Amino acid sequence: MRLAAVILAGGEGRRIGGNKPLALMGGQTLLDRALAFARTWTGDVAVSLREPGQFPLPDDVTALIDEEGAGPLAGLQPALRFARQKGLQATLTIPCDTPFVPRDLPHRLCDKLGGGVGAVLATSGGMLHPACALWRSNVIDALPSYRTTGRSSLKGFAAHVGFTTADWPCEPFDPFFNVNNLDDLATAERLLRNR
Known part of the structure; x- marks a missing residue:
């Protein structure tokens, strides 16, 4: 399956003191870690930003601007x-603050994207x-009807388009551990x- x-x-990264994607971990920014994962999965890589120029991006990465007021x-x-x-069938999203995403993430999610589901979480x-x-790219057509419900959660939208899940073990630690503050960054x- 071809994906972005x-x-x-x-x-905004308020709890970490500013631009969270630029926080350093192991001598590398959180964004650079996420880009390294993404580039192994596809050549069609983008970063969703709060505003134009939020921070510089490499030339091979497309800057996308968040929809204002969309939560x-x-x-x-x-x-x-x-x-x-881009004519791609699916969109893989990962947050920049999840520095240990499994390398097999897109493959396992693609395996579960069957018949009537619009997403695999x-x-x-x-x-x-x-x-x-992993979201079917055509679920963008369902966003207007979901927005009329007054809700803006990703989980709610996944339920709106139909979803299934793929599970990962938490040993030796949760691969979806995310960095929200300086204590999390130290962890x-x-x-x-210790890896």
Whole structure:
């Protein structure tokens, strides 16, 4: 299946003191870690930003601008539009603050994207990770009707288009551990050293 990989990086990062994608972990920014994963999966890579020029991107990466006022869906709509314009069947989203995403993420999610589902969401330890998901690019057509419900959650939109899940073990640690603050960043550094 041909897919686009879009890194969701438009959050304000208040709890970490600013531009979270540029936070350093193991001598590499969180964004650079996410880009390294994405580039192994596809040549069609984009980053969803809060605003134009939020931070510089490499020349081979497309900058997408979040939809204003769309809440958690802000990065998904431009991601789906990017994939559709490229003629790609699916859109893989990963947040920039999840530094240990499994390398087999797109393959396992693609395996589950069958018949009547519009998305496959990653799970681990009984937790759903709707930002780590594979979306059929045509689900962009369902966004207007979902927005009329007044909801803006990724999980809610996944339910709206129909979804299934793919599960990962949490040993030796949760691969979907995400960095929300400086303590989380220190934990991620420790996990990286002990890998």
